[in-house]
Amino acid sequence: MDPITLILKVVYALVMISVVMTCAGYCVLAERKVAAWIQGRVGPNRASLPFITAIPIIGPFLQKLGIWQLPADGLKFLFKEDPVPGHVNKVYYFLAPVLALVPALMTMVAVPFGQYWDEAGVGHPLILANIDIGILFILAVSSLGVYSIVLAGWAANSKYPFFGSIRASAQMVSYELTMGLALLPVLMWANTADGIGGLTLSNVVASQDGLWLAFIQPLSAFLFLIALFAETNRLPFDMAESETDLVGGFHTEYGSFKFGLFFTAEYAHIVMGSALFVLLFLGGWNFLPFLAAPWPHTLVGSVLSVLWFFFKVCFMIFFFIWVRWTLPRFRYDQVMHMGWNTLLPWALVNLVFNTFLIGFLDKA
Amino acid sequence: MILPDVLFVLFASLTLGAGLLVVLSRNTVTAALLVVLSFVGISGLFLLLDATFLAALQILVYAGAVMVLFLFIVMLLDVEKTSHILPKKVSLVLSVSALLVMVIGVTYLLMESPSLPSVDLMPLDMPDAPLGFPAHAKAFGYALFTKYLLPLQTVGFLLLMAMVGVVVLSKSTAKAPEPTSETK
Numbered sequence: 001m002d003p004i005t006l007i008l009k010v011v012y013a014l015v016m017i018s019v020v021m022t023c024a025g026y027c028v029l030a031e032r033k034v035a036a037w038i039q040g041r042v043g044p045n046r047a048s049l050p051f052i053t054a055i056p057i058i059g060p061f062l063q064k065l066g067i068w069q070l071p072a073d074g075l076k077f078l079f080k081e082d083p084v085p086g087h088v089n090k091v092y093y094f095l096a097p098v099l100a101l102v103p104a105l106m107t108m109v110a111v112p113f114g115q116y117w118d119e120a121g122v123g124h125p126l127i128l129a130n131i132d133i134g135i136l137f138i139l140a141v142s143s144l145g146v147y148s149i150v151l152a153g154w155a156a157n158s159k160y161p162f163f164g165s166i167r168a169s170a171q172m173v174s175y176e177l178t179m180g181l182a183l184l185p186v187l188m189w190a191n192t193a194d195g196i197g198g199l200t201l202s203n204v205v206a207s208q209d210g211l212w213l214a215f216i217q218p219l220s221a222f223l224f225l226i227a228l229f230a231e232t233n234r235l236p237f238d239m240a241e242s243e244t245d246l247v248g249g250f251h252t253e254y255g256s257f258k259f260g261l262f263f264t265a266e267y268a269h270i271v272m273g274s275a276l277f278v279l280l281f282l283g284g285w286n287f288l289p290f291l292a293a294p295w296p297h298t299l300v301g302s303v304l305s306v307l308w309f310f311f312k313v314c315f316m317i318f319f320f321i322w323v324r325w326t327l328p329r330f331r332y333d334q335v336m337h338m339g340w341n342t343l344l345p346w347a348l349v350n351l352v353f354n355t356f357l358i359g360f361l362d363k364a
Numbered sequence: 365m366i367l368p369d370v371l372f373v374l375f376a377s378l379t380l381g382a383g384l385l386v387v388l389s390r391n392t393v394t395a396a397l398l399v400v401l402s403f404v405g406i407s408g409l410f411l412l413l414d415a416t417f418l419a420a421l422q423i424l425v426y427a428g429a430v431m432v433l434f435l436f437i438v439m440l441l442d443v444e445k446t447s448h449i450l451p452k453k454v455s456l457v458l459s460v461s462a463l464l465v466m467v468i469g470v471t472y473l474l475m476e477s478p479s480l481p482s483v484d485l486m487p488l489d490m491p492d493a494p495l496g497f498p499a500h501a502k503a504f505g506y507a508l509f510t511k512y513l514l515p516l517q518t519v520g521f522l523l524l525m526a527m528v529g530v531v532v533l534s535k536s537t538a539k540a541p542e543p544t545s546e547t548k
Binding site: 092131132133136137139140141143144146147150151154166169173176199 | 393397400416417420421423424427428429432433435436439440501
C-alpha cells in the first residue's frame with residue numbers, strides 16, 4: 001500500500017468520524033427541541049455567540065433554534081471538574097467510557113452511505129471498507145459495547161449502578177437474538193435475486209431498487225426496529241438508566257467528561273442504528289418505495305444519493321426521539337417477558353414463513 | 365510488504381501476551397477481560413489471513429456473547445476472594461511435557477520447508493475465490509450443508525442436548541425452597 005492511499009484512507013476516516021460525531025452532537029439538540037415541542041415548551045433558546053447573534057434576522061433565528069447549545073454543552077462537559085469517587089475501581093472506571101465510544105464509532109467502517117459510478121457505468125457503494133461480511137462486522141463490533149455497561153456498573157462499586165448494568169446487559173444479550181433472527185430473512189431475500197452472495201449492506205440496498213424491504217417483510221422490519229430500540233437502550237427499553245428506580249443507572253457515579261463520553265456514545269449508537277435500519281428496510285439511497293433510483297450516473301447523482309440517504313437517516317433519528325417522548329418505559333420483567341416470550345417466537349415464525357415464501361418464489 | 369508483518373507481530377503478541385496475563389492475573393474480572401483481548405488478537409490474525417468471516421464470528425460469538433456471560437458469573441459470584449491455588453505436581457509435569465512435545469513437533473515439521481505441510485483447502489469448486497481457498501460466508505455455507513452435513517447435524521444435536529439439559533437443571537433448582545431474605 002503506497003503512502004498516498006494510506007493518507008487518503010486516514011483522511012476519509014477522519015471526515016466520516018467528524019460527520020458522525022457532529023450528527024451525534026446535534027441529535028442531543030434535536031432531542032431537547034423535539035421533547036420541548038411534544039410537551040408544549042420552547043426548549044433551548046438562550047445560548048448565543050456574540051457576533052453572529054448580532055446579524056439582523058439570521059442571528060436571532062439561529063439562537064431560537066438553539067444551534068449554539070451544542071458547543072455550550074460540549075465545553076461544559078470538557079471544562080467541568082472531574083471528580084473520581086473514592087470507592088470506585090479506578091482502572092475499569094476510566095476504561096468503561098472509552099469502551100462505550102469505541103465500538104459505537106467503529107461500526108461506521110462497514111456502513112455504506114451512497115453510490116458512485118465508474119466510467120463503465122457500474123455502480124459501487126461509497127463506504128470506508130467494503131468487506132464481504134459487512135453486516136456481521138457491525139453486529140460483532142456493536143456486541144462489544146455491552147462491556148462498557150457491565151464494567152461501568154461494576155467499577156462504580158455501588159448498588160444501583162450495578163443493578164442498572166446487570167439489567168441493561170441482560171436486555172442487550174436477550175434482544176441480540178431477535179435482532180439476528182429478524183436479519184436472516186432480509187439477507188436471504190437480498191441473496192436470491194441474482195446470487196451475488198455475501199453479507200454486504202450495499203448488496204441489500206441493491207436488492208431494494210424497486211420495492212423497499214419494509215414493504216416486502218413488514219414483520220422483519222418491525223421486530224428489527226424493536227430490537228434496535230432495546231440495543232441502543234432507548235426509552236421504552238432504557239433499563240440502563242431507569243432513573244425512577246435506579247437513580248441514574250450504570251453511569252450514576254460518572255460526571256463531566258466521562259459522562260459526556262457515555263452520552264455521545266448513546267447518540268452515536270442512535271445515528272448508526274438509524275443508518276442501519278434505513279439501509280436494511282428503507283431502501284438506503286433509493287429514491288421512493290416503488291421507484292428505481294432516478295439519480296444520474298455522474299458525480300451529481302452520487303451527491304444526491306448521499307443527501308437522500310442522509311435525509312432518511314435524519315428522519316429515523318427523529319422517529320427515535322418521537323418514540324422516546326411518546327411511550328412510557330417498560331418494567332424490567334415486562335422487557336424480559338416480551339423479549340423471550342413474544343419477540344423471539346415471532347422472529348422464528350417470521351424466519352420460517354419467509355424461508356418458505358422465498359423458496360416458492362424461487363421455484364415459480 | 366512490511367505492514368502485514370508488523371500487524372502479524374502486533375496481533376500475535378497481543379494474543380500471547382493477553383493469554384499469559386490471564387494465567388498470571390489474580391483478579392478474576394481482569395482475567396476474563398484479558399481473555400476478550402486475546403480473542404480480539406486472534407480475530408486480527410484471522411483478518412490477516414483474509415478469513416474475514418471467521419474473524420467476525422470470533423468477535424461476535426466468543427468476545428461478544430460467551431465472555432459476557434463469563435463476566436456476569438465472575439461478578440455475581442464474587443469469586444475474587446478465593447485463595448490462590450497452586451497447581452498439582454502431576455498436572456504441572458504433564459503440561460510442561462505436552463508443551464515440549466508440541467514445540468519439538470512444530471520444529472520438526474518446519475525443518476524441511478519454511479511452511480507447514482498444507483492439505484488441499486479447496487472443498488468446493490469456487491471459481492471466484494480470491495485466495496487458494498474460498499474464505500467468504502457463502503463458501504462456508506456450501507461446505508457446511510453439503511460435504512460436512514453430518515458433522516454439522518451432530519454438533520447441532522449436541523447443542524440441543526445441552527440446551528435441554530440446561531432447561532432441566534434450572535427447572536429442578538427452581539423447585540427448591542426460596543431463600544427468605546435476599547442473598548448478598
